[in-house]
Amino acid sequence: MTAHDAANRIFMRVEGRELTLERTFNAPRTLVFKTFSDVEHLKRWFGPKGWTLSVTSFDFRPGGVWHYCMKCVDESQEHYGFESWGRADYHEIAEPERIFYSDAFSDAEGNITEGMPVAMITLSFVEEEGKTKLINHAQYASSDALQAVLDMGMFEGISSTWARLDELLAELQ
Numbered sequence: 250m251t252a253h254d255a256a257n258r259i260f261m262r263v264e265g266r267e268l269t270l271e272r273t274f275n276a277p278r279t280l281v282f283k284t285f286s287d288v289e290h291l292k293r294w295f296g297p298k299g300w301t302l303s304v305t306s307f308d309f310r311p312g313g314v315w316h317y318c319m320k321c322v323d324e325s326q327e328h329y330g331f332e333s334w335g336r337a338d339y340h341e342i343a344e345p346e347r348i349f350y351s352d353a354f355s356d357a358e359g360n361i362t363e364g365m366p367v368a369m370i371t372l373s374f375v376e377e378e379g380k381t382k383l384i385n386h387a388q389y390a391s392s393d394a395l396q397a398v399l400d401m402g403m404f405e406g407i408s409s410t411w412a413r414l415d416e417l418l419a420e421l422q
Contacts, residue, residue: 259408263399266392268368270385270404272411276418278374281381282345284414284421285372291317294417297409299323305359313339316359336361348372352387366394383411 262269274281284290288307295302296319305316315337321328336355342348349372354365361367368387375382385407389395 259404259411261404263395266389266395268385268387268389268395268399270387270407271382273377273380273382274415274418275380276422277379278376278381279345280418280421281383282348282374284417285348286342286344288315290417290421294413295319295410296413297406298413299326305357309339309342311339311341314359315339316355318357334362345374347374366390366398368398 258272260269260271284294286309288304288309291307292302292304295317300319300321300323303318303320305318307313307315307317309315317335317337319333319335321331323329334355334357336353336359338351338353340349340351348370350370351367352370353367354362356362366389368389370388371384371386373382373384373386375384387395389398
């Protein structure tokens, strides 16, 4: 399955238990990478529009953990007041080319939520004539686990999230 969000220029490809998302940002690779590796930048863009990000811990290194909470603060959204806790465990970092980590739902203490999908994600930052193609390649335990996150609205969420990233990148340049 392939999908395209024309407004946000995101391409999505689903093959079995693998999901690939791509978008090109009009910013240099080092800056795009920094927005993923600097917690103050993450707080400004990570999460869909109308959601805030609070960070419990952020240790950006192999073996480090990022524990966070996204909260819907937009009263016009159906998920107003909802909190979504997450945990990323960093496995490999090659600045500014790649970040490899596991991404899971968690509770407020950082314990991974049993029964919820976990993804192994490789973020690749590809320089293209002063712009950066961001490739998010995720592997899930099964195609059903991948379908579960798609059914939760993950593609719409990432489209909104990456639109916020695009706005921050324009501001930072």
